[in-house]
Amino acid sequence: MKPAAFDYVRAETLGEAIEVLAQHGGDARIIAGGQSLMAMLNMRLARPKVLIDIMRLRELDRIDSTSGSVKIGAGVRQAALLAWPELATSLPLLSKALPWTGHAQTRSRGTVCGSLAHADPSAELPLALVALGGELHLRSAGKQRKVAAREFFAGMMATARADDELIEAVSFPSGNARCAFREVARRHGDFAIVACAAVATKDGVRFAVGGVADVPTARDWPRLEGSALDDALNGFAHELDARDDVHATARYRRDLVRLIGRDLVREVLQ
Amino acid sequence: MTRLSSAQRHLVRFTLNGKPVQGEAEPRLLLTDFLRQTIGATGTHVGCEHGVCGACTITVDGELARACLTLAVQIDGCELRTVEGLAPAPDRLGVLQAAFRRNHALQCGFCTAGILMSLDHYLRAHPKPSEAEIRDLLSGHLCRCTGYTPIVQAALEAAAELAELSRSDHRDV
Known part of the structure; x- marks a missing residue:
């Protein structure tokens, strides 16, 4: 299918993008890499009157690493983050999850912030952000x-x-090397049937699941072992309110949460 | 700031396989349709139109892109390569194309243009790919005829042949 008609605005500065967004509000959409939004436009699930392209804004194409966090601008493509030399040491969870985000052919265009803006419940980047406890930097006219x-x-x-x-950037807490990620999908690079991430915390572990509930969901647990861990995972699997769909049954999804969860939690608590 | 009205067609100038070309496009026109219908370059195929099947894969400024997830107006000033740019001459196949032919790596050929573009791009940067790497790259494409095995075989053969050629200092891909 083809997109409905829209005006196309190529912003040269962040101020211009914000200004046009302020004028049109919900009738405007920001386009960066377009790997989620263009599909929505083609299927007419999104019908903006104005499309604001921010990919010529050099100021958004930057990765800033400070003590404790990494800030990734809205213009940074997924492939650029994957190729960032500090990724494995600064953001180890992302170095594990990002190869599962789409395919080489879409990571070359798609941005990190774009995937977060799209907020697909089975996408890897929202899951990683929830697991690590990151934050979004939003900007509108005169407000951040x-x-x-x-x-x-x-x-x-x-x-x-x-x-x-407009999502200007995203910050991920950096450093935590004790983390694990695993995903089950029909085909590598497809959206997850279930994706899980575990991150060691001060008191135990944070375990996060994508692809099951409407949003990526996390639980903080103390150091759990044996049947206590099994019970916690089983309770969480049911709380996620899995549903049957064309890809998998609810029961299969709960099974995956329990099985992958046990492996990942054990791995990071070792 | 440039604002292109939905009600008009706008001039888009770009480089296609080394040659400057231009055409007019409404903002909503997809690059796939622009290439095929406005420019007349029908080598790039249109499959799913939501970025999943990979048939329309090309390169924009040296990076892989789904033409169906790109607007024609976005590529103003860019350098594009499509499947039409692969053959060294009208009556000669490139190394990768010839390997596809030898290995029966296509049957209906619908997915082939996109797969060739992905592999051509990948082999330039990764001259010694493993089978796992080729399969990972191919996960971005759907082929309903071959079962992928002959495509993997063709890619590995082409990589070996290209490595041989570059040793004997041929540059012809």
């Missing part, structure tokens, strides 16, 4: 704010971003 990952994802493909706000 930060939103924590858990508040940002509001539902299936719904976020806390207001219509006049």
Whole structure:
């Protein structure tokens, strides 16, 4: 299918992009790499009147590593982050999850922030952001704010971003080497049937699941072992309210959460 | 700031396989349709139109891209390579294309243009690919005829042949 008609705006500065967004609000959409939005436009699931292209804004194409966090601008493509020499040491969870995000042919165009903006419940980047407890940097005319990952994802493909706000960057806490990621999909690079991430915390472990509930969901647990871990995973698997769909049954999804969860939690608590 | 109105067609100038070309496009026109219908370069195929099947894969400024997830107006000033740019001459196949032919790596040929572009791009940067790497790259394409095995075989053969050629200092891909 083909997109409905829209005006196309190529912004040269961040101010211009914000200004046009303020004028049109919900009738405008930001386009960066376009790997999620263009499919939505083609299927007419999105019908903006104005499309604002931000890929010529050099100021958004940067990765800033400071003590404790890595800030990734809205213009940074997934392939660029994957090729970032510090990725494995600064963001080990992302170095494990990012190769599962789409395919080489889509990572070359798709941006990190674009995947977060799209908020597909089975996408890897939102899951990693929730697992690590990162935050989004949002900007509108005359206002900036930060939103924590858990508040940002509001539902299936719904976020806390207001219509006049642009995602300027995302920050991931850096360093934590004790982390694990695993995904089950029909084909490598397809959306996950279940994707899981585990990250060691001060008191135990944070375990996060994507592809099951409407949003990536995390639980913080103390150091759990044996049947206590099995019980926690079983309770979590049911709380996620899995549903049957064309890809998998709810029961299969719960099984995957329990099985992958046990492996990953054990791995990071070792 | 450039604002292109939905109600008009706009001039798009770009380089296609080394040659400057231009055409007019409404903002909503997909690059696939622009290439095929406006420019007349029908080698790039249109499959799913939502980035999944890979039939329309090309390179834009040296990076792989789904033409169906790209707007024609976005490639103004860019350098594009499509399957039409692979053969060294109208009556000669490139090394990768010839390997596809030898290995029966295509049957209906619908997916082939995109797969050739992905492999051509990949082999330039990775002259000694493993089978696992080729299969990982091919996960971005759907082929309903071959079962992929002959495509993998063709890619590995082409890589070996290209490595041989570059040793004997031929540059012809």
